[in-house]
Amino acid sequence: xxxxxxxxxxxxxxxxxxxxxxLVSRIRFSRTGIDGSVPLLIRQYCAGKPVDxxxxxxxxxxxxxxxxxxxxxxxxxxxGKTATYGEIARQVGTSPRVVGQAMxxxxxxxxIPCHRVVAANGxxxxxxxxxxxxxxxxxxxxxxxxxxxxxx
DNA sequence: AACGTACACTTAT
DNA sequence: ATAAGTGTACGTT
Numbered sequence: 001x002x003x004x005x006x007x008x009x010x011x012x013x014x015x016x017x018x019x020x021x022x023l024v025s026r027i028r029f030s031r032t033g034i035d036g037s038v039p040l041l042i043r044q045y046c047a048g049k050p051v052d053x054x055x056x057x058x059x060x061x062x063x064x065x066x067x068x069x070x071x072x073x074x075x076x077x078x079x080g081k082t083a084t085y086g087e088i089a090r091q092v093g094t095s096p097r098v099v100g101q102a103m104x105x106x107x108x109x110x111x112i113p114c115h116r117v118v119a120a121n122g123x124x125x126x127x128x129x130x131x132x133x134x135x136x137x138x139x140x141x142x143x144x145x146x147x148x149x150x151x152x
Numbered sequence: 153a154a155c156g157t158a159c160a161c162t163t164a165t
Numbered sequence: 166a167t168a169a170g171t172g173t174a175c176g177t178t
Binding site: 097 | 160
């Protein structure tokens with residue numbers, strides 16, 4: 001089993017992806033790119049298409065880490081929708097603060113869509129830069145509206 | 153191995 | 166406006 005790495009563009013950022021088939025072991029954001037390939041669906045998502053990434057498996061839910069229940073709950077949030085830290089916490093029986101902690105340590109953002117987890121009164125945080133979360137949420141919201149308009 | 157501190161939050165004073 | 170509750174990680178003894 002060989003892990004493939006590569007990066008693609010997302011706005012001003014580069015998304016580095018380490019993967020093997022449907023299994024994604026790591027995703028991180030950087031100002032610079034690296035050589036190598038990225039799965040088609042992830043490339044399309046980064047290009048702004050409304051792609052459902054739930055067909056991928058994150059190492060974060062395959063492993064049995066203390067946060068895995070939280071990651072599983074977060075992965076169920078569909079494209080264009082959001083949940084609050086508190087809602088996720090209630091689902092898995094922990095506290096909102098812990099959910100934030102799990103998001104901060106998410107090894108595979110996008111696959112585990114931590115950008116769809118927002119604060120009860122605000123957007124919440126995101127690393128390395130909140131602008132990525134803002135971009136993704138704005139884009140998903142826009143695409144969701146577009147889908148609604150064209151599907152009725 | 154224990155201890156203190158730092159968090160991508162929320163809810164109740 | 167402030168404080169308490171919460172679970173994990175990480176650095177310092």
